[in-house]
Amino acid sequence: MMRCSLRRAWLAGGAAALAVLVAGAATAEPLDLAGIYEVQGETLVEGQPDRFVITGKMVVKPKGGSDWSTVVEVAMRRTSGASGPSSAALIGTGDLKLDGRKLAGAIELQSLVSEVPELDVSMPFTPRTAGPVLDAKANGEVLDDGTLALQVRSTVIGEGFTLPEGRRTTVKAKRVARKPTELKQKPAP
Amino acid sequence: MSRLAGLLVLTLCLVVLGSPVLAAEDVAPGAPTFKEGDTISFDKIEAIRPFLPPEFWDNRDFFFYEGMSMQIGPSFRDYTPPPVYQEATKKYASKAKLGPEGSLENYRAGQPFPMEAIDCKSDPQAGAKIAWNFVLRWEGFGWGRASFYYSYWDRGEELPLFYEGTSQGTSLAFRPEPEYDASDGDVFRGEKRYVASGPSVDAPFDARGIMLLTYRYKSSFGPKAMAKNDDTWVYVPTLRRVRRISSAQRTDAVSGTDFTFDDLFSFNGVVPQYEWKCVGEMDLLAPMNSKILGYPYEKDRNFGPYGLSYADDRWELRHAVKIRFIPLNADHPYKHKDIYIDKNSMEPLYSFAYDRKGELWKLIWHNHRWSGDAPYDKVYTGWKSVPEPQDNTVVSDVVVNVQTGTGNRIEFWDRSLTPMENVGKIRRFIDVGRLTKGR
Numbered sequence: 001m002m003r004c005s006l007r008r009a010w011l012a013g014g015a016a017a018l019a020v021l022v023a024g025a026a027t028a029e030p031l032d033l034a035g036i037y038e039v040q041g042e043t044l045v046e047g048q049p050d051r052f053v054i055t056g057k058m059v060v061k062p063k064g065g066s067d068w069s070t071v072v073e074v075a076m077r078r079t080s081g082a083s084g085p086s087s088a089a090l091i092g093t094g095d096l097k098l099d100g101r102k103l104a105g106a107i108e109l110q111s112l113v114s115e116v117p118e119l120d121v122s123m124p125f126t127p128r129t130a131g132p133v134l135d136a137k138a139n140g141e142v143l144d145d146g147t148l149a150l151q152v153r154s155t156v157i158g159e160g161f162t163l164p165e166g167r168r169t170t171v172k173a174k175r176v177a178r179k180p181t182e183l184k185q186k187p188a189p
Numbered sequence: 190m191s192r193l194a195g196l197l198v199l200t201l202c203l204v205v206l207g208s209p210v211l212a213a214e215d216v217a218p219g220a221p222t223f224k225e226g227d228t229i230s231f232d233k234i235e236a237i238r239p240f241l242p243p244e245f246w247d248n249r250d251f252f253f254y255e256g257m258s259m260q261i262g263p264s265f266r267d268y269t270p271p272p273v274y275q276e277a278t279k280k281y282a283s284k285a286k287l288g289p290e291g292s293l294e295n296y297r298a299g300q301p302f303p304m305e306a307i308d309c310k311s312d313p314q315a316g317a318k319i320a321w322n323f324v325l326r327w328e329g330f331g332w333g334r335a336s337f338y339y340s341y342w343d344r345g346e347e348l349p350l351f352y353e354g355t356s357q358g359t360s361l362a363f364r365p366e367p368e369y370d371a372s373d374g375d376v377f378r379g380e381k382r383y384v385a386s387g388p389s390v391d392a393p394f395d396a397r398g399i400m401l402l403t404y405r406y407k408s409s410f411g412p413k414a415m416a417k418n419d420d421t422w423v424y425v426p427t428l429r430r431v432r433r434i435s436s437a438q439r440t441d442a443v444s445g446t447d448f449t450f451d452d453l454f455s456f457n458g459v460v461p462q463y464e465w466k467c468v469g470e471m472d473l474l475a476p477m478n479s480k481i482l483g484y485p486y487e488k489d490r491n492f493g494p495y496g497l498s499y500a501d502d503r504w505e506l507r508h509a510v511k512i513r514f515i516p517l518n519a520d521h522p523y524k525h526k527d528i529y530i531d532k533n534s535m536e537p538l539y540s541f542a543y544d545r546k547g548e549l550w551k552l553i554w555h556n557h558r559w560s561g562d563a564p565y566d567k568v569y570t571g572w573k574s575v576p577e578p579q580d581n582t583v584v585s586d587v588v589v590n591v592q593t594g595t596g597n598r599i600e601f602w603d604r605s606l607t608p609m610e611n612v613g614k615i616r617r618f619i620d621v622g623r624l625t626k627g628r
Binding site for chain 2: 036057059071073091093110115116130177179180181182183184
């Protein structure tokens with residue numbers, strides 16, 4: 001009887017040790033970032049009233065190991081101030097490196113602006129034109145809920161518009177799907 | 190002897206190993222296992238796989254779904270354009286020729302390069318010739334009026350954004366009708382434009398009244414350096430003003446949608462801005478003569494769970510040709526685009542746009558209708574030089590951004606290619622002043 005309970009205790013201890021080992025291995029495993037993210041953010045300018053709101057999508061795909069590629073399609077709209085375009089679409093591809101929960105990446109964003117400045121860049125049928133390229137560097141982290149929180153610094157290259165110095169861009173990207181064919185869940189009535 | 194035997198064994202091994210590869214690349218899909226009158230349900234879609242572009246099949250989750258009911262229509266039905274276009278093709282067959290940079294010279298009317306004379310495999314200019322035939326396909330000299338509805342989709346959810354209105358267009362040159370012989374095909378003598386078109390937005394309320402008018406010029410047929418850019422005028426109701434825009438290129442997204450201007454109808458651009466190749470010929474299934482109506486006739490048509498499918502309709506087997514463009518503009522968003530065209534009607538079937546990294550980005554496809562079948566025969570009425578018009582034409586475009594899962598659907602099921610009935614109406618339509626007077 002005694003021998004039997006000892007064996008049971010030994011087995012339980014072994015299982016617990018194994019569980020700790022498995023849990024340890026799980027935490028050491030790199031995070032899986034792949035998916036489609038909804039992006040929301042803003043650009044503020046130090047000492048200026050200018051504010052741009054950023055909304056759109058980012059696709060993150062695995063490149064191998066801790067390297068990821070990104071596809072970004074966002075719109076930037078000025079909600080206060082007078083600098084830069086009133087609205088612009090930003091489309092580009094880039095890379096993201098994951099170190100633990102820390103993120104660092106770069107992306108080249110082609111801007112597109114409405115050829116009728118008074119019309120929003122998303123207004124239908126209004127031709128848009130290519131503006132400057134934004135060469136952006138991003139740093140940030142993966143939050144506990146999987147959201148990517150990024151601070152972005154960009155350099156404007158080319159003609160079309162300028163953006164004021166001293167701007168600070170922060171974005172949050174929340175994963176909404178693992179793949180493009182994942183249907184959105186309909187909200188309960 | 191033993192060396193010879195060894196070589197023989199090695200050769201046999203290579204043949205055995207090599208044959209599946211050859212089979213995959215060089216052998217046609219064989220006879221279809223479906224026939225006219227069959228219904229293809231979701232559990233039977235494997236049967237149609239050999240007759241779909243591989244890129245479409247790879248993304249079939251967007252289009253095929255439980256409950257779908259694809260009806261198989263007639264194979265290779267004749268959808269040739271009316272006699273007026275065919276006669277012009279014969280009459281001017283030897284006149285048109287390719288110029289520098291894939292430009293088109295001496296074009297007068299009809300199909301510039303008769304399709305039956307183009308050899309996709311051996312003619313290095315076949316791609317450019319087919320591209321011109323596509324751009325100058327029978328379009329009835331413009332269209333009197335079409336009602337359109339744009340909808341926006343994100344992984345199966347219809348976004349609270351839409352645009353509704355009407356669109357019109359007219360050919361101003363290259364007309365084969367006898368009344369334009371004296372002016373060499375021009376509607377107005379000495380005409381520099383060849384087409385004028387533009388939509389007018391009716392809804393939603395905050396976009397109501399936006400009107401556009403675009404001219405495309407004959408010089409866009411010439412080499413890149415000589416081509417005059419399109420001119421567009423936009424009436425903005427909130428400003429109560431008309432703004433003029435000279436579009437350097439039309440490769441940008443159509444205003445918040447996944448389409449670029451040049452994506453409409455799979456290709457709506459300027460041929461000499463691209464390098465063209467003919468990739469090959471094949472038989473494909475496509476929704477070619479819609480049986481189930483969409484906007485403006487039916488607003489509740491089933492487009493599948495993603496809102497981007499025509500699976501629930503009649504599909505037909507067609508002889509197709511695949512051409513590829515490679516943009517000459519370095520800042521073009523696409524690395525290349527493959528376009529599948531119906532050889533008989535020259536209507537677009539499918540196209541696939543690749544991003545600068547070479548990854549599939551956008552999938553575009555279309556639904557069509559044949560003017561000879563009800564209810565379209567009521568919409569498409571004849572006119573003086575074309576008493577019995579006939580055509581197969583696009584009545585809906587769908588684009589899917591396969592990277593993000595977003596997409597757009599444009600419906601214009603009442604599109605009629607009956608042109609504006611007289612020169613007076615054309616003159617009023619192409620007058621920029623109409624934009625402000627119209628409201």
